[in-house]
Amino acid sequence: MPDDASTLLSEIRLHGAVPRHVAIIMDGNGRWAAARMLPRPIGHRNGMKSVREVVEAAIEAGVEVLSLYAFSQENWQRPAPEVSALMSLLEEYIAREAAELERQGVQVRFLGDLSRLAPAAMQAVNSVTAKTAHCSRLRLNLFVSYGSRAELLDAIRSIAEDAASGTLVPDAVTEATVSNRLLTAGCPDPDLLIRTSGERRISNFLLWQIAYTEIYISPVLWPDFDRRELYAAIRDYQQRDRRYGRVTA
Ligand code: FPP
Secondary structure (H helix, E strand, C coil): CCHHHHHHHHHHHHHCCCCCEEEEECCCHHHHHHHCCCCHHHHHHHHHHHHHHHHHHHHHHCCCEEEEEEEEHHHHHCCHHHHHHHHHHHHHHHHHHHHHHHHHCEEEEEECCHHHCCHHHHHHHHHHHHHCCCCCCEEEEEEEEECHHHHHHHHHHHHHHHHHHCCCCHHHCCHHHHHCCCCCCCCCCCCEEEECCCCCCCCCCCCCCCCCCEEEECCCCHHHCCHHHHHHHHHHHHCCCCCCCCCCC
């Protein structure tokens, strides 16, 4: 581990209050490739290396849940060769990493509209999900074909159906009723949301879940994002004063 990363990790451990749940909007693969006159899929391929490093770094820091936005519902509208390169990369990532993820104690889950995945991708997803189901050191949520509004609509529909059938009365609908019907049910809300490449947008990611999340914008393009960058974001988080709308005691 580079010296500055290990110094940051020691500081993180000294200052306690590690974010339990870190969510990341991985952005900038295309610009990383363009800056090197390379095709966009090469940027995504290098982004896959950052995924590997950040998973390891999250475990070392003591993060419990890591949520990565890998492919949005809107991403289906990218040119077919790019969509297909991203899907192949997902299959490759699973094939290469499944055994190591299990060894590291990473429970992998895929959240999103998986009905749109091709059979081979779906098979890979199911296999790594089953293989790592018993792991409990880190939960890795990979958001694929995901959109937060669609996720909320599904939850709203299911609440409306239960209300219509009389199994749920409107007064009994609480925040927990909604949270428990989202794909992230059972996970704590993210404490820290990181977006790379300097963009300042939420892009339809975890709209309900990030109500009180601390946001960190990194100028670094995703393929250059490494453990040092993750630790710098966590150190920044540790210096925030989280008030949840109240005043400091
Ligand atoms: C955003 O960069 C990134 C994506 C749409 C894909 C993210 C995918 C990976 C990091 C690699 C594969 C991941 C796994 C888990 C196997 P962009 O293409 O929007 O970049 P740009 O804004 O610079 O064009």
